Amino acid sequence: MNMRARATSEVEPQASVAFQWAMGVAAIVLSAGGVLDNWAHFHGLVDHSFFTPWHAVMYGMMALLGIVLGTCALANVRNGYRCSQSLPAGYMLSLMGVFFFILAGLLDLLWHSIFGIEQATEAFVSPTHILLCAGGLLAGTGPLRAAYLTLEPATTRGWRALGPMLLSATGAVIAVGIFTQIVSPMNDLFAAKDAVNASGTFLLNAQSFGIAEMIIQTMLLMGMVLLLARTWALPFGAMTLLICLPSITQLIMRDHYWLMSGVIGTGLLADFVLLRLSAPLKGVRLYYLAALVPALYGASMFVVLALTVGLQWSANMVVGSILYSSATGLFLAFLIDWPVKLRLRNRVRVNPEGQSELSIA
Numbered sequence: 001m002n003m004r005a006r007a008t009s010e011v012e013p014q015a016s017v018a019f020q021w022a023m024g025v026a027a028i029v030l031s032a033g034g035v036l037d038n039w040a041h042f043h044g045l046v047d048h049s050f051f052t053p054w055h056a057v058m059y060g061m062m063a064l065l066g067i068v069l070g071t072c073a074l075a076n077v078r079n080g081y082r083c084s085q086s087l088p089a090g091y092m093l094s095l096m097g098v099f100f101f102i103l104a105g106l107l108d109l110l111w112h113s114i115f116g117i118e119q120a121t122e123a124f125v126s127p128t129h130i131l132l133c134a135g136g137l138l139a140g141t142g143p144l145r146a147a148y149l150t151l152e153p154a155t156t157r158g159w160r161a162l163g164p165m166l167l168s169a170t171g172a173v174i175a176v177g178i179f180t181q182i183v184s185p186m187n188d189l190f191a192a193k194d195a196v197n198a199s200g201t202f203l204l205n206a207q208s209f210g211i212a213e214m215i216i217q218t219m220l221l222m223g224m225v226l227l228l229a230r231t232w233a234l235p236f237g238a239m240t241l242l243i244c245l246p247s248i249t250q251l252i253m254r255d256h257y258w259l260m261s262g263v264i265g266t267g268l269l270a271d272f273v274l275l276r277l278s279a280p281l282k283g284v285r286l287y288y289l290a291a292l293v294p295a296l297y298g299a300s301m302f303v304v305l306a307l308t309v310g311l312q313w314s315a316n317m318v319v320g321s322i323l324y325s326s327a328t329g330l331f332l333a334f335l336i337d338w339p340v341k342l343r344l345r346n347r348v349r350v351n352p353e354g355q356s357e358l359s360i361a
Helices: 003-009 017-042 053-078 092-115 127-140 142-150 158-183 201-231 238-254 257-277 284-307 315-346
Strands: 348-350 356-358
Touching: 017 053, 017 127, 017 142, 017 158, 017 238, 053 092, 053 127, 092 127, 092 142, 127 158, 142 158, 158 201, 158 238, 201 238, 201 284, 201 315, 238 257, 238 284, 257 284, 284 315
Parallel strands: none
Antiparallel strands: 348 356
Protein backbone atom coordinates (compact mmCIF):
# COMPACT_ATOMS: atom_id res chain seq x y z
CA MET A 1 0.00 0.00 0.00
CA ASN A 2 1.38 3.43 -0.89
CA MET A 3 1.75 6.45 1.43
CA ARG A 4 -1.51 7.99 0.30
CA ALA A 5 -3.38 4.78 0.94
CA ARG A 6 -1.86 4.38 4.42
CA ALA A 7 -2.87 7.91 5.33
CA THR A 8 -6.40 7.25 4.11
CA SER A 9 -6.78 3.93 5.89
CA GLU A 10 -6.02 5.54 9.28
CA VAL A 11 -9.25 7.57 9.23
CA GLU A 12 -11.60 5.48 7.08
CA PRO A 13 -12.75 1.86 7.38
CA GLN A 14 -11.15 -0.71 5.15
CA ALA A 15 -13.27 -2.16 2.35
CA SER A 16 -13.46 -5.94 2.31
CA VAL A 17 -13.10 -7.85 -0.95
CA ALA A 18 -16.78 -8.83 -0.69
CA PHE A 19 -17.82 -5.18 -0.28
CA GLN A 20 -15.72 -4.13 -3.27
CA TRP A 21 -17.22 -6.82 -5.46
CA ALA A 22 -20.74 -6.00 -4.30
CA MET A 23 -20.17 -2.37 -5.30
CA GLY A 24 -18.66 -3.40 -8.64
CA VAL A 25 -21.65 -5.58 -9.44
CA ALA A 26 -23.94 -2.76 -8.30
CA ALA A 27 -22.30 -0.45 -10.84
CA ILE A 28 -23.19 -2.86 -13.64
CA VAL A 29 -26.70 -3.35 -12.27
CA LEU A 30 -27.22 0.41 -12.13
CA SER A 31 -26.09 0.83 -15.72
CA ALA A 32 -28.33 -2.10 -16.70
CA GLY A 33 -31.28 -0.23 -15.20
CA GLY A 34 -30.42 2.78 -17.34
CA VAL A 35 -30.04 0.59 -20.43
CA LEU A 36 -33.41 -1.07 -19.77
CA ASP A 37 -35.14 2.30 -19.43
CA ASN A 38 -33.40 3.57 -22.55
CA TRP A 39 -34.39 0.45 -24.49
CA ALA A 40 -37.98 1.10 -23.47
CA HIS A 41 -37.68 4.67 -24.80
CA PHE A 42 -36.33 3.41 -28.13
CA HIS A 43 -39.23 0.97 -28.42
CA GLY A 44 -41.93 3.50 -27.53
CA LEU A 45 -42.83 2.07 -24.13
CA VAL A 46 -42.23 5.08 -21.85
CA ASP A 47 -43.09 8.08 -23.97
CA HIS A 48 -46.44 8.89 -22.37
CA SER A 49 -45.94 8.68 -18.60
CA PHE A 50 -43.26 9.10 -15.96
CA PHE A 51 -44.63 6.25 -13.83
CA THR A 52 -43.60 3.14 -15.73
CA PRO A 53 -42.17 -0.25 -14.69
CA TRP A 54 -38.93 0.65 -16.48
CA HIS A 55 -38.46 3.75 -14.33
CA ALA A 56 -39.38 1.72 -11.25
CA VAL A 57 -36.59 -0.77 -11.98
CA MET A 58 -34.01 1.99 -12.49
CA TYR A 59 -34.94 3.97 -9.38
CA GLY A 60 -35.33 0.79 -7.36
CA MET A 61 -31.77 -0.29 -8.18
CA MET A 62 -30.44 3.09 -7.08
CA ALA A 63 -32.50 2.95 -3.88
CA LEU A 64 -31.08 -0.49 -3.10
CA LEU A 65 -27.53 0.81 -3.51
CA GLY A 66 -28.37 3.72 -1.21
CA ILE A 67 -29.71 1.34 1.43
CA VAL A 68 -26.55 -0.78 1.32
CA LEU A 69 -24.22 2.22 1.53
CA GLY A 70 -26.34 3.96 4.16
CA THR A 71 -26.51 0.85 6.35
CA CYS A 72 -22.74 0.43 6.10
CA ALA A 73 -22.17 4.09 6.99
CA LEU A 74 -24.48 3.92 10.03
CA ALA A 75 -22.75 0.78 11.28
CA ASN A 76 -19.35 2.46 11.02
CA VAL A 77 -20.60 5.58 12.82
CA ARG A 78 -21.70 3.35 15.69
CA ASN A 79 -18.18 1.90 15.70
CA GLY A 80 -16.68 5.35 16.26
CA TYR A 81 -16.06 6.72 12.76
CA ARG A 82 -17.07 10.25 11.92
CA CYS A 83 -20.00 10.68 9.51
CA SER A 84 -17.75 12.16 6.82
CA GLN A 85 -15.42 9.14 7.08
CA SER A 86 -17.93 6.38 7.70
CA LEU A 87 -17.43 4.65 4.35
CA PRO A 88 -14.25 3.17 2.81
CA ALA A 89 -12.09 5.48 0.72
CA GLY A 90 -13.82 6.48 -2.50
CA TYR A 91 -17.35 5.55 -1.45
CA MET A 92 -18.63 8.66 0.30
CA LEU A 93 -19.06 10.23 -3.13
CA SER A 94 -21.11 7.16 -4.10
CA LEU A 95 -23.53 7.83 -1.25
CA MET A 96 -23.70 11.49 -2.25
CA GLY A 97 -24.39 10.34 -5.80
CA VAL A 98 -27.40 8.33 -4.59
CA PHE A 99 -28.90 11.42 -2.94
CA PHE A 100 -28.09 13.51 -6.02
CA PHE A 101 -29.80 10.93 -8.24
CA ILE A 102 -32.94 10.95 -6.09
CA LEU A 103 -33.04 14.75 -6.15
CA ALA A 104 -32.57 14.70 -9.93
CA GLY A 105 -35.42 12.20 -10.19
CA LEU A 106 -37.77 14.53 -8.32
CA LEU A 107 -36.69 17.38 -10.58
CA ASP A 108 -37.26 15.14 -13.59
CA LEU A 109 -40.82 14.47 -12.44
CA LEU A 110 -41.40 18.21 -12.04
CA TRP A 111 -39.82 18.90 -15.44
CA HIS A 112 -42.11 16.36 -17.11
CA SER A 113 -45.17 17.84 -15.45
CA ILE A 114 -44.29 21.27 -16.89
CA PHE A 115 -42.83 20.45 -20.31
CA GLY A 116 -44.17 16.96 -20.97
CA ILE A 117 -42.37 13.71 -21.82
CA GLU A 118 -39.35 14.19 -24.06
CA GLN A 119 -39.41 12.65 -27.52
CA ALA A 120 -36.50 11.18 -29.51
CA THR A 121 -33.30 13.27 -29.23
CA GLU A 122 -34.85 15.51 -26.57
CA ALA A 123 -34.55 12.67 -24.07
CA PHE A 124 -30.76 12.68 -24.43
CA VAL A 125 -30.33 16.42 -23.89
CA SER A 126 -32.95 16.91 -21.19
CA PRO A 127 -31.27 18.82 -18.30
CA THR A 128 -32.81 16.57 -15.66
CA HIS A 129 -31.72 13.44 -17.52
CA ILE A 130 -28.17 14.77 -17.61
CA LEU A 131 -28.39 15.35 -13.84
CA LEU A 132 -29.58 11.77 -13.42
CA CYS A 133 -26.55 10.58 -15.40
CA ALA A 134 -24.22 12.63 -13.20
CA GLY A 135 -25.74 11.14 -10.05
CA GLY A 136 -25.49 7.65 -11.47
CA LEU A 137 -21.83 8.15 -12.37
CA LEU A 138 -21.00 9.38 -8.87
CA ALA A 139 -22.84 6.45 -7.30
CA GLY A 140 -21.38 3.75 -9.53
CA THR A 141 -17.72 4.75 -9.69
CA GLY A 142 -16.90 4.02 -6.04
CA PRO A 143 -14.72 0.96 -6.85
CA LEU A 144 -12.88 2.94 -9.54
CA ARG A 145 -12.04 5.74 -7.09
CA ALA A 146 -11.20 3.24 -4.35
CA ALA A 147 -8.69 1.45 -6.58
CA TYR A 148 -6.78 4.66 -7.32
CA LEU A 149 -6.87 5.70 -3.65
CA THR A 150 -5.96 2.44 -1.94
CA LEU A 151 -4.32 -0.03 -4.34
CA GLU A 152 -0.71 -0.04 -5.46
CA PRO A 153 -0.55 -0.44 -9.26
CA ALA A 154 2.92 -2.00 -9.16
CA THR A 155 1.79 -4.97 -7.05
CA THR A 156 -1.96 -5.33 -7.70
CA ARG A 157 -2.79 -8.11 -10.12
CA GLY A 158 -5.67 -10.33 -11.22
CA TRP A 159 -9.43 -10.28 -11.36
CA ARG A 160 -9.89 -10.72 -7.62
CA ALA A 161 -8.28 -7.35 -6.88
CA LEU A 162 -9.05 -5.44 -10.08
CA GLY A 163 -12.43 -6.92 -10.98
CA PRO A 164 -14.55 -4.43 -8.99
CA MET A 165 -12.68 -1.50 -10.54
CA LEU A 166 -13.17 -2.92 -14.04
CA LEU A 167 -16.90 -3.45 -13.46
CA SER A 168 -17.20 0.09 -12.15
CA ALA A 169 -15.30 1.53 -15.12
CA THR A 170 -17.42 -0.47 -17.56
CA GLY A 171 -20.59 0.76 -15.88
CA ALA A 172 -19.38 4.34 -16.26
CA VAL A 173 -18.69 3.87 -19.97
CA ILE A 174 -22.13 2.32 -20.43
CA ALA A 175 -23.77 5.26 -18.64
CA VAL A 176 -21.99 7.82 -20.81
CA GLY A 177 -22.69 5.64 -23.84
CA ILE A 178 -26.42 5.83 -23.17
CA PHE A 179 -26.28 9.58 -23.68
CA THR A 180 -23.98 9.46 -26.70
CA GLN A 181 -25.68 6.67 -28.65
CA ILE A 182 -27.47 9.31 -30.71
CA VAL A 183 -24.00 9.71 -32.28
CA SER A 184 -23.04 6.04 -32.46
CA PRO A 185 -22.24 4.12 -35.68
CA MET A 186 -23.71 1.04 -33.99
CA ASN A 187 -27.14 2.67 -34.05
CA ASP A 188 -27.32 4.68 -37.26
CA LEU A 189 -25.40 2.36 -39.62
CA PHE A 190 -24.80 5.14 -42.13
CA ALA A 191 -22.24 2.91 -43.85
CA ALA A 192 -24.82 0.19 -44.53
CA LYS A 193 -26.17 -0.34 -48.02
CA ASP A 194 -29.40 1.59 -48.68
CA ALA A 195 -29.25 3.12 -45.19
CA VAL A 196 -29.83 6.62 -46.60
CA ASN A 197 -30.82 8.23 -49.86
CA ALA A 198 -28.12 7.74 -52.45
CA SER A 199 -28.42 11.26 -53.83
CA GLY A 200 -28.16 14.89 -52.83
CA THR A 201 -26.75 16.71 -49.82
CA PHE A 202 -28.29 14.25 -47.37
CA LEU A 203 -25.81 11.56 -48.39
CA LEU A 204 -22.87 13.91 -47.88
CA ASN A 205 -24.15 14.91 -44.45
CA ALA A 206 -24.72 11.27 -43.51
CA GLN A 207 -21.16 10.35 -44.50
CA SER A 208 -19.71 13.23 -42.49
CA PHE A 209 -21.89 12.38 -39.52
CA GLY A 210 -20.89 8.72 -39.75
CA ILE A 211 -17.19 9.60 -39.50
CA ALA A 212 -17.90 11.96 -36.60
CA GLU A 213 -19.74 9.11 -34.82
CA MET A 214 -16.70 6.84 -35.11
CA ILE A 215 -14.47 9.54 -33.64
CA ILE A 216 -16.83 10.22 -30.74
CA GLN A 217 -17.24 6.55 -29.83
CA THR A 218 -13.47 6.04 -30.07
CA MET A 219 -13.01 8.80 -27.51
CA LEU A 220 -15.63 7.25 -25.24
CA LEU A 221 -14.24 3.71 -25.31
CA MET A 222 -10.51 4.35 -25.58
CA GLY A 223 -10.41 7.14 -23.01
CA MET A 224 -11.20 4.69 -20.22
CA VAL A 225 -9.26 1.80 -21.78
CA LEU A 226 -6.02 3.78 -22.13
CA LEU A 227 -6.30 5.33 -18.67
CA LEU A 228 -6.61 1.91 -17.05
CA ALA A 229 -4.10 0.14 -19.31
CA ARG A 230 -1.43 2.73 -18.55
CA THR A 231 -1.90 2.41 -14.80
CA TRP A 232 -2.72 -1.22 -14.11
CA ALA A 233 -1.67 -4.70 -15.19
CA LEU A 234 -5.11 -5.52 -16.57
CA PRO A 235 -6.06 -9.22 -16.51
CA PHE A 236 -7.05 -11.10 -19.66
CA GLY A 237 -10.69 -10.39 -20.43
CA ALA A 238 -10.59 -6.79 -19.24
CA MET A 239 -10.52 -5.41 -22.78
CA THR A 240 -13.41 -7.62 -23.83
CA LEU A 241 -15.44 -6.33 -20.89
CA LEU A 242 -14.57 -2.65 -21.43
CA ILE A 243 -15.15 -2.71 -25.18
CA CYS A 244 -17.93 -5.22 -25.69
CA LEU A 245 -20.44 -4.53 -22.94
CA PRO A 246 -20.85 -0.78 -23.68
CA SER A 247 -21.06 -1.49 -27.41
CA ILE A 248 -23.59 -4.28 -27.01
CA THR A 249 -25.82 -2.06 -24.88
CA GLN A 250 -25.92 0.34 -27.83
CA LEU A 251 -26.61 -2.38 -30.38
CA ILE A 252 -29.70 -3.68 -28.58
CA MET A 253 -31.39 -0.26 -28.72
CA ARG A 254 -32.20 -0.70 -32.43
CA ASP A 255 -32.04 -4.52 -32.40
CA HIS A 256 -28.77 -4.67 -34.34
CA TYR A 257 -27.85 -7.95 -32.66
CA TRP A 258 -26.05 -9.27 -35.73
CA LEU A 259 -23.23 -6.72 -35.19
CA MET A 260 -22.29 -8.35 -31.88
CA SER A 261 -19.94 -10.84 -33.52
CA GLY A 262 -17.65 -8.05 -34.73
CA VAL A 263 -17.69 -6.29 -31.37
CA ILE A 264 -16.88 -9.46 -29.42
CA GLY A 265 -14.13 -10.35 -31.89
CA THR A 266 -12.61 -6.90 -31.40
CA GLY A 267 -12.65 -7.29 -27.63
CA LEU A 268 -10.94 -10.68 -27.73
CA LEU A 269 -8.30 -9.50 -30.20
CA ALA A 270 -7.66 -6.44 -28.02
CA ASP A 271 -7.12 -8.74 -25.04
CA PHE A 272 -4.51 -10.74 -26.96
CA VAL A 273 -2.83 -7.51 -28.07
CA LEU A 274 -2.72 -6.28 -24.49
CA LEU A 275 -1.35 -9.64 -23.34
CA ARG A 276 1.40 -9.34 -25.94
CA LEU A 277 2.23 -5.77 -24.95
CA SER A 278 2.31 -6.61 -21.21
CA ALA A 279 0.31 -3.96 -19.35
CA PRO A 280 0.68 -1.59 -17.61
CA LEU A 281 1.65 0.12 -20.83
CA LYS A 282 4.43 2.67 -20.92
CA GLY A 283 5.87 4.65 -23.79
CA VAL A 284 5.36 3.40 -27.33
CA ARG A 285 3.35 0.35 -26.21
CA LEU A 286 0.51 2.61 -25.09
CA TYR A 287 0.43 4.21 -28.54
CA TYR A 288 0.37 0.80 -30.23
CA LEU A 289 -2.78 -0.11 -28.31
CA ALA A 290 -4.29 3.33 -28.88
CA ALA A 291 -3.93 3.06 -32.65
CA LEU A 292 -4.68 -0.63 -33.12
CA VAL A 293 -7.87 -1.13 -31.08
CA PRO A 294 -9.93 1.63 -32.80
CA ALA A 295 -8.78 0.27 -36.17
CA LEU A 296 -9.93 -3.24 -35.20
CA TYR A 297 -13.22 -1.85 -33.91
CA GLY A 298 -13.99 0.02 -37.12
CA ALA A 299 -12.73 -2.72 -39.43
CA SER A 300 -14.81 -5.39 -37.71
CA MET A 301 -17.94 -3.26 -38.05
CA PHE A 302 -17.36 -2.74 -41.77
CA VAL A 303 -16.63 -6.43 -42.34
CA VAL A 304 -19.84 -7.52 -40.61
CA LEU A 305 -21.84 -4.92 -42.53
CA ALA A 306 -20.33 -6.11 -45.82
CA LEU A 307 -21.16 -9.75 -45.03
CA THR A 308 -24.73 -9.01 -43.94
CA VAL A 309 -26.59 -5.95 -45.23
CA GLY A 310 -23.83 -4.69 -47.52
CA LEU A 311 -21.69 -1.54 -47.59
CA GLN A 312 -22.52 1.66 -49.42
CA TRP A 313 -19.33 3.51 -48.44
CA SER A 314 -16.42 3.62 -50.85
CA ALA A 315 -12.96 2.31 -50.05
CA ASN A 316 -11.85 5.88 -49.34
CA MET A 317 -14.63 6.32 -46.77
CA VAL A 318 -13.99 2.97 -45.10
CA VAL A 319 -10.19 3.20 -44.85
CA GLY A 320 -10.21 6.92 -44.11
CA SER A 321 -12.69 6.61 -41.24
CA ILE A 322 -10.60 3.80 -39.72
CA LEU A 323 -7.52 6.03 -39.91
CA TYR A 324 -9.47 8.87 -38.27
CA SER A 325 -10.36 6.52 -35.41
CA SER A 326 -6.74 5.42 -34.99
CA ALA A 327 -5.57 9.04 -34.99
CA THR A 328 -8.13 9.82 -32.29
CA GLY A 329 -6.78 6.96 -30.20
CA LEU A 330 -3.22 8.25 -30.61
CA PHE A 331 -4.30 11.72 -29.53
CA LEU A 332 -5.95 10.31 -26.40
CA ALA A 333 -2.81 8.33 -25.60
CA PHE A 334 -0.76 11.51 -25.86
CA LEU A 335 -3.14 13.36 -23.50
CA ILE A 336 -2.93 10.55 -20.95
CA ASP A 337 0.75 9.69 -21.28
CA TRP A 338 2.55 13.00 -21.72
CA PRO A 339 1.35 14.83 -18.57
CA VAL A 340 2.50 11.86 -16.49
CA LYS A 341 5.95 12.02 -18.06
CA LEU A 342 6.15 15.75 -17.41
CA ARG A 343 5.22 15.33 -13.74
CA LEU A 344 7.88 12.67 -13.30
CA ARG A 345 10.46 14.80 -15.09
CA ASN A 346 9.66 17.85 -12.96
CA ARG A 347 10.16 15.81 -9.79
CA VAL A 348 13.80 15.18 -10.73
CA ARG A 349 16.20 17.94 -9.73
CA VAL A 350 19.91 18.29 -10.30
CA ASN A 351 21.97 18.99 -7.17
CA PRO A 352 25.11 21.21 -7.17
CA GLU A 353 27.33 18.18 -7.75
CA GLY A 354 25.52 17.49 -11.04
CA GLN A 355 23.70 14.39 -9.74
CA SER A 356 19.98 13.89 -10.19
CA GLU A 357 17.84 13.64 -7.10
CA LEU A 358 14.13 13.01 -6.65
CA SER A 359 12.06 15.93 -5.43
CA ILE A 360 9.19 15.17 -3.06
CA ALA A 361 7.55 18.54 -3.67
